[in-house]
Amino acid sequence: MSNQNEEKNESNESVTGELNRVNDNIWDIPKTHAFGMNVPGRLFLSEKLMGTIDRETINQVANVATLPGILDYSMAMPDVHLGYGFTIGGVAAFDEEEGVISPGGVGFDINCGVRLMKTNLLREEAVPHIKTLTENLFQKIPSGVGSKGEFKVTDTELTDAFLHGSQWAVEAGYGIESDTKNCESYGFMEGGNPDIVGTKARKRGRPQFGTLGSGNHFLEIQYVDKIYDPTAAAAYGLSEGQVTVMIHCGSRGAGHQICTDHLQTLNQAVKKYKINVPDMQLACAPAKSKEGQDYFDAMKCGANYAWANRQIIMHWTREVFEKFYGKDTDALGMELLYDVAHNVAKYETHCVDGKKQDVYVHRKGATRAFPAGHKEVPQQYRDVGQPVLIPGSMGTPSFILKGGPNSMSLSFGSACHGAGRVMGRGKAKDTMSGEAVQEELARQGITVRAERASVIAEEAPSVYKNSDDVVDVVDSLGIAQKVARLIPIGVIKG
Numbered sequence: 001m002s003n004q005n006e007e008k009n010e011s012n013e014s015v016t017g018e019l020n021r022v023n024d025n026i027w028d029i030p031k032t033h034a035f036g037m038n039v040p041g042r043l044f045l046s047e048k049l050m051g052t053i054d055r056e057t058i059n060q061v062a063n064v065a066t067l068p069g070i071l072d073y074s075m076a077m078p079d080v081h082l083g084y085g086f087t088i089g090g091v092a093a094f095d096e097e098e099g100v101i102s103p104g105g106v107g108f109d110i111n112c113g114v115r116l117m118k119t120n121l122l123r124e125e126a127v128p129h130i131k132t133l134t135e136n137l138f139q140k141i142p143s144g145v146g147s148k149g150e151f152k153v154t155d156t157e158l159t160d161a162f163l164h165g166s167q168w169a170v171e172a173g174y175g176i177e178s179d180t181k182n183c184e185s186y187g188f189m190e191g192g193n194p195d196i197v198g199t200k201a202r203k204r205g206r207p208q209f210g211t212l213g214s215g216n217h218f219l220e221i222q223y224v225d226k227i228y229d230p231t232a233a234a235a236y237g238l239s240e241g242q243v244t245v246m247i248h249c250g251s252r253g254a255g256h257q258i259c260t261d262h263l264q265t266l267n268q269a270v271k272k273y274k275i276n277v278p279d280m281q282l283a284c285a286p287a288k289s290k291e292g293q294d295y296f297d298a299m300k301c302g303a304n305y306a307w308a309n310r311q312i313i314m315h316w317t318r319e320v321f322e323k324f325y326g327k328d329t330d331a332l333g334m335e336l337l338y339d340v341a342h343n344v345a346k347y348e349t350h351c352v353d354g355k356k357q358d359v360y361v362h363r364k365g366a367t368r369a370f371p372a373g374h375k376e377v378p379q380q381y382r383d384v385g386q387p388v389l390i391p392g393s394m395g396t397p398s399f400i401l402k403g404g405p406n407s408m409s410l411s412f413g414s415a416c417h418g419a420g421r422v423m424g425r426g427k428a429k430d431t432m433s434g435e436a437v438q439e440e441l442a443r444q445g446i447t448v449r450a451e452r453a454s455v456i457a458e459e460a461p462s463v464y465k466n467s468d469d470v471v472d473v474v475d476s477l478g479i480a481q482k483v484a485r486l487i488p489i490g491v492i493k494g
Helices: 002-016 055-064 123-140 155-171 177-182 199-205 230-236 252-272 290-325 407-411 425-431 434-443 453-458 467-477
Strands: 020-023 026-029 041-044 070-081 088-095 113-122 218-227 242-249 336-341 343-352 355-364 387-390 398-403 447-449 480-493
Touching (some): 123 218, 123 242, 123 290, 230 480, 252 290, 290 336, 387 467, 387 480, 398 467, 467 480
Antiparallel strands (some): 026 041, 070 088, 113 242, 343 355, 387 398, 398 480
């Protein structure tokens, strides 16, 4: 074991030796690191978290910096780890005239995101019943690979969902009007084009509304155990001991297929437009090209599907709580606090070199974190900043932050999205027992339910970075600042 640690330390020292340290939590990758870099890379990492990344991850950040029209930096958040093309935890903004759009900067699970619902229940009203409540939710909300929901949509309804996201789901009876008020982009992106969503994507998406899916997706019953910012907490309607419900999932098979289909087109676009990429996983097209805009408009459909999916899951969660406690949603105070996307590209206005500029911001495993006063922050939160939701890892805390004063200048209004993996799923299954992990969490007062024990092994808390370490970086930099900490008590894993 000591030899392994020594090798890891030596490897880490060789990696950090290639970087320029800006301050305690910012490291730059010089443009000389890789041939063709148009901008430097930038890592938002503490010295402790530097030990969780390797050269391959740094190379991915550098590769993104070679793409045409990239602005300022190719960035990586403190939860960064290796991904498809772009790192997970990657942020990059591209000029609308000279830049590109790349599916690798969004990911296959378009608009994988997090939704947090408040209740007026206290911890002591949930803990004695947590096993039954968790089981009831597990029976109601399908999870796992290929899971299908009880809600079967028609082709017309699917088209409406692709166009209108959460707003369509609410109008279809799966929620209340106020739900869309506190979603990023009000729960849908305008301009989606269902006509360029393929038949296979539609076929995969039609039966999967209201399902968690697999991997790191979850539904978690939590409680607020610590308030860091009383003013922001009051604006968000939070208090210590309060029960919350966090939902983490995305666009399921529909989004995956949309990405797959358009990657084929963009693989050809790279050749057509003579774009040199160091890795074909960075397949892209000029932002204003037909290929680029077709992907962007199809991606919006995937994003809207994901918002509708989380809306339906939230509706069914309310139904379970209503039946269990014998009270309606209003009496239980089951209001949506906020919903954020963390795998999406957005057309936004930012200040670049002192001038306002329209850009395409790619956030892959990164959460928007707009500060107080920004026009896209819901009115009731505008004085304190956008809620930023950072999930933990089944047995570790989740965090609610607010968009910080430095987010726009440092990271195009972006923060981390979670804890970030440090161990692959295969190795986790080979080295851990799902039953043992489940038993250990039970001893900590956390009930976990999953289709298979192997899923629990894959998602064991130890395969992730420490969520406290991750949020401390963005908090200290003023990118997103801590408001409250949430502790899990009941977890459904995909």
